[in-house]
Amino acid sequence: QATLPAPAAPADSPGSVVTMSDRTGLPSRVPYLIIGSGFAGMAAARAIRASDPLSKVLMIGDEPYPPYLRPPLSKELWRRKDDRVKAMLSPLGDMRRNSWLFVEPDSFFIEPRRLHLADTGGVSLWKGRRVIALDIADKRVTLDSGDRIEYGKCLLATGGRPRTLPVFDAAAAQSPEVAARTAYFRNIDDFQSLRNKANQAKSVIVIGGGFLGCELAVSLTEVAKKTGLEVHQVFKESGTLAHVLPPHLSEHTSKFIAQSGVAQYPGERVTSVDWDSAAGQVKVGLSSGRSLSADLCLVAVGIEANTQLAESAGLEIDPGDGGFLVNAELEARADLYAAGDACSYYDVLLGRRRVEHVNHAEESGAVAGRNMASEPADPDRKRSTYQHQSSFWCNLANTLAWDAVGLVDSRLETQSFFAMPPPASDDGAAGSDTAEDYQYPGVVFYLKAGRVVGILLWNLTDEIFQDKKAFAPSRLNLARKVLAERQLADPAALQALAREFDVY
Numbered sequence: 001q002a003t004l005p006a007p008a009a010p011a012d013s014p015g016s017v018v019t020m021s022d023r024t025g026l027p028s029r030v031p032y033l034i035i036g037s038g039f040a041g042m043a044a045a046r047a048i049r050a051s052d053p054l055s056k057v058l059m060i061g062d063e064p065y066p067p068y069l070r071p072p073l074s075k076e077l078w079r080r081k082d083d084r085v086k087a088m089l090s091p092l093g094d095m096r097r098n099s100w101l102f103v104e105p106d107s108f109f110i111e112p113r114r115l116h117l118a119d120t121g122g123v124s125l126w127k128g129r130r131v132i133a134l135d136i137a138d139k140r141v142t143l144d145s146g147d148r149i150e151y152g153k154c155l156l157a158t159g160g161r162p163r164t165l166p167v168f169d170a171a172a173a174q175s176p177e178v179a180a181r182t183a184y185f186r187n188i189d190d191f192q193s194l195r196n197k198a199n200q201a202k203s204v205i206v207i208g209g210g211f212l213g214c215e216l217a218v219s220l221t222e223v224a225k226k227t228g229l230e231v232h233q234v235f236k237e238s239g240t241l242a243h244v245l246p247p248h249l250s251e252h253t254s255k256f257i258a259q260s261g262v263a264q265y266p267g268e269r270v271t272s273v274d275w276d277s278a279a280g281q282v283k284v285g286l287s288s289g290r291s292l293s294a295d296l297c298l299v300a301v302g303i304e305a306n307t308q309l310a311e312s313a314g315l316e317i318d319p320g321d322g323g324f325l326v327n328a329e330l331e332a333r334a335d336l337y338a339a340g341d342a343c344s345y346y347d348v349l350l351g352r353r354r355v356e357h358v359n360h361a362e363e364s365g366a367v368a369g370r371n372m373a374s375e376p377a378d379p380d381r382k383r384s385t386y387q388h389q390s391s392f393w394c395n396l397a398n399t400l401a402w403d404a405v406g407l408v409d410s411r412l413e414t415q416s417f418f419a420m421p422p423p424a425s426d427d428g429a430a431g432s433d434t435a436e437d438y439q440y441p442g443v444v445f446y447l448k449a450g451r452v453v454g455i456l457l458w459n460l461t462d463e464i465f466q467d468k469k470a471f472a473p474s475r476l477n478l479a480r481k482v483l484a485e486r487q488l489a490d491p492a493a494l495q496a497l498a499r500e501f502d503v504y
């Protein structure tokens with residue numbers, strides 16, 4: 001009878017040696033430390049594990065959840081029934097059946113106290129903790145619990161937090177009622193709190209005409225269908241998403257949101273916030289002199305990168321956009337990387353950028369993870385350069401959905417091409433900005449110094465495209481190719497390009 005030899009214990013690799021504290025039983029030295037448990041952090045953990053298969057990775061995050069997708073929190077989740085939402089918000093049980101929100105169930109992650117015991121390595125998630133100081137010289141972080149951890153390589157994937165408005169801060173400091181009725185929105189807890197409060201309220205004022213303000217205003221109309229909630233939206237621009245869309249598409253978006261039942265106040269800033277005790281509502285004064293009162297205010301005026309660790313670490317911050325300054329390999333200092341919303345990186349094609357979308361978080365996290373795990377002793381090692389042109393999308397309705405790549409900023413010159421409603425007067429793409437009905441597909445080119453630097457695909461889904469051309473690259477990849485080729489933007493070339501995107 002043959003006896004199979006016992007499998008050999010895996011040899012320690014530099015990435016698999018974890019030291020535990022005798023005092024707390026928690027890790028005191030790890031080869032890979034990831035600060036932040038969002039999409040960038042998770043993508044980095046996966047990339048490290050793929051490159052260094054026995055590696056032990058410790059991820060620290062201040063949220064009580066494992067990594068999850070944020071985009072559904074302002075969109076899809078508002079259109080689901082209560083029991084479905086409950087299942088989706090649970091990181092337990094059969095994730096593939098219940099939830100596409102979480103990347104992995106809770107059970108995927110190794111308990112921090114057991115990380116040193118994992119023979120083949122893995123990812124440990126230390127939840128509900130913040131890193132409050134970073135010492136680059138000693139390669140050590142300090143947690144809010146007082147624990148200290150030394151690292152071999154560290155990633156800053158700290159994301160961002162909602163920007164506040166001083167006028168709301170001042171009012172909330174004076175009045176607990178204003179504080180209780182002012183909401184910000186970033187995470188699962190914010191979603192649950194806003195949903196509960198909106199269900200109780202008769203009226204809500206959304207401040208902000210950006211992505212979150214628009215998506216949540218439309219999502220709150222789902223509550224309005226059941227409860228009669230009044231939804232108001234105040235924004236300083238003349239149209240919604242005006243920082244991204246050219247004026248005709250911003251106007252079209254505003255019309256759509258208004259038709260969904262949102263009362264809009266364009267060109268307005270909030271000048272005062274008070275508690276109206278007689279009405280039991282928050283009173284919001286606007287720059288035109290008029291005022292609005294409501295049970296609830298939702299402030300959605302952008303995010304700030306979480307770069308508080310820069311001070312203790314002596315790290316450089318992008319003076320324009322915020323974010324830890326990193327090179328094209330996403331390195332801030334030796335053995336220290338940054339990815340996702342919190343980094344200002346050097347895009348070799350388009351220059352320095354800070355991007356706040358999930359595809360960027362995922363792709364930049366993966367590049368940072370690969371570079372963290374590349375073998376330092378290997379003189380021929382190749383670092384990955386972060387060259388991916390990340391995409392993002394906005395979906396307000398089936399006929400108001402778009403994807404974009406590159407610099408999509410309405411301050412740039414734009415050229416739009418739209419399919420004309422049938423019968424079309426010509427057989428091809430309509431010229432710039434002529435179509436009145438923007439429920440038809442279109443493409444917008446953003447131009448800088450005569451070249452295409454951004455592309456927005458309006459109501460053009462990839463599924464339709466792939467049906468038409470069997471082996472065609474997806475439209476987003478075509479857009480990425482156009483950017484990479486640094487296309488010159490004379491009108492004839494743009495018209496021809498619009499046809500390549502199937503806009504006719």
Ligand code: NAD
Binds near residue numbers: 215392
């Ligand atoms: P945003 O940058 O899209 O829009 C900010 C809005 O706030 C703009 O209308 C701006 O004019 C306004 N604003 C800024 N300062 C103001 C001030 N002092 N007073 C009044 N208004 C002011 O940010 P957001 O809408 O808050 O979204 C938050 C984050 O979530 C962003 O990172 C965004 O990219 C992300 N997000 C993305 C999507 C998507 O890609 N579809 C959806 C939701 C959220």
